[in-house]
């Protein structure tokens with residue numbers, strides 16, 4: 001699936017300081033019925049964002065005009081639960097390109113990397129700095145530099161580096177996906193399959 | 199390669215087609231399970247690239263997540279669900295994949311039908327676009343859930359690109375007390391390790407407790423590996439494993455069986471193999487468990503109380519938000535809490551052994567009048583066994599009715615939704631907010647605890663109702 005290339009992103013952040021935000025919160029199962037990848041952003045955090053009569057819940061952060069931006073700053077163990085890539089799609093389709101947390105669930109992290117959302121894992125202390133900065137100035141810019149693997153709070157000395165595999169980094173910067181790579185090694189796979197009984 | 203390897207190393211390493219420097223391994227996938235919810239966009243991707251499924255014979259499709267559990271012989275009412283089912287049927291046909299749709303004798307929850315049909319084998323790599331693919335690890339397979347982009351990858355190339363996870367071993371020795379089931383063992387481990395305690399690891403379960411377990415029990419434990427954050431869990435195959443798989447539809451036979459057996463018996467962690475992390479518990483420390491919060495790590499022994507916020511490890515505000523959703527207070531006891539629904543089913547506890555356990559408690563009793571019970575077999579094969587073993591009669595006499603197979607209220611994509619504010623004792627795997635329906639409140643527990651709740655209408659220790667020791 002094609003996605004926008006990722007290089008350097010500077011944006012304000014949207015705070016969601018809850019822990020263990022699971023994929024059923026990111027997108028509830030009843031919205032997984034589509035056969036195309038379209039419109040998932042509308043249902044991002046559906047049950048936190050809207051009442052059952054579809055009116056917005058005023059106190060949820062996405063309904064608060066004070067906060068905006070392409071970076072979601074979330075509490076520990078973000079994305080736990082199911083393997084539904086719809087969760088990552090919903091985040092991308094809503095307009096986020098980067099999620100910052102002090103810990104990510106495994107499958108969710110992979111899903112993000114596969115569809116062009118950059119998961120940035122930082123220390124609990126750095127996460128705290130970001131959240132406090134957003135609290136005092138919702139427009140405070142955060143700079144995520146993928147080539148340098150560096151995240152910083154613009155107009156401050158606060159900066160941290162983050163990990164990403166060299167392979168995935170290449171992919172994100174160039175907008176490649178794994179299938180391109182795998183299709184190029186078709187013969188090698190055939191040879192492997194031939195000696196692997198069904 | 200070092201001489202001493204873990205079970206996981208043996209299976210993983212033998213499937214690496216290529217190792218990318220500073221990147222993932224290209225891992226060959228023996229068998230790929232596909233269902234209607236996470237596959238349509240992947241097939242769409244293949245069609246856009248004008249490519250076909252590389253090895254249809256290694257791919258199996260079923261409908262389970264989105265299907266009704268009554269009147270399956272009638273057309274599916276929900277137009278979106280019907281469209282997804284139709285899409286899978288057509289995709290399977292276009293790409294030459296065996297498809298077990300609604301009504302097919304092999305139909306059922308993907309993680310129940312894999313083992314039943316011998317698709318799940320020791321030493322195999324198995325993936326599916328569903329996180330509970332970890333279930334298949336019970337047979338000594340490396341099995342894990344994947345996202346839709348990865349489903350597309352496997353359809354296109356039979357390979358997946360994954361960094362090799364770290365290895366953790368969880369050892370439990372000793373014997374389990376009466377009334378303590380594999381589900382309790384898993385909920386206990388998660389309550390100790392938390393829902394992120396095994397993130398980044400692949401878990402091996404070892405020790406007497408797992409050796410003594412039936413294959414069904416091992417599946418329940420491996421199924422829940424994902425709920426502690428692990429990518430998967432596995433148990434070394436043994437005689438029980440071989441006996442279970444022998445003669446099933448896709449199990450090798452004749453010469454192929456004879457050839458496979460010595461390989462399968464070599465699949466165990468070498469005595470001096472090194473794990474990145476080791477954890478040990480005692481079997482007799484485990485009680486029947488129940489959860490009180492909104493993640494599977496928020497569980498206690500059924501006689502216990504809800505911990506105070508200041509005694510818990512995570513953030514107190516997240517903890518309090520969770521209790522507020524459940525309308526529970528810190529310090530309350532769980533026993534005696536009134537409940538509204540009971541759900542027996544899912545890939546965690548929807549197998550025949552689970553129905554036997556449920557029946558052992560409700561036999562000769564009556565369903566409580568305040569309880570709505572949904573009993574949903576994991577597959578048609580389970581459904582048939584329930585009838586053949588006389589379990590259906592026991593359930594019917596006690597005022598219960600059996601539904602048709604599917605995921606049902608485990609994720610409530612179909613009509614089986616627990617209403618807002620209602621309490622459900624569920625044998626499934628997730629108690630997240632809204633998982634079983636918007637506003638639903640889930641208490642995860644074993645089939646025995648679910649049965650005790652179903653006949654008493656409240657949270658009840660099943661040991662007070664056990665007439666014969668649970669085997």
Ligand code: SF4
Pocket residue numbers: 262263307308309328330544545546604605608609626627
């Ligand atoms: S029963 Fe629940 S966990 Fe299992 S495959 Fe179905 S939806 Fe997933």
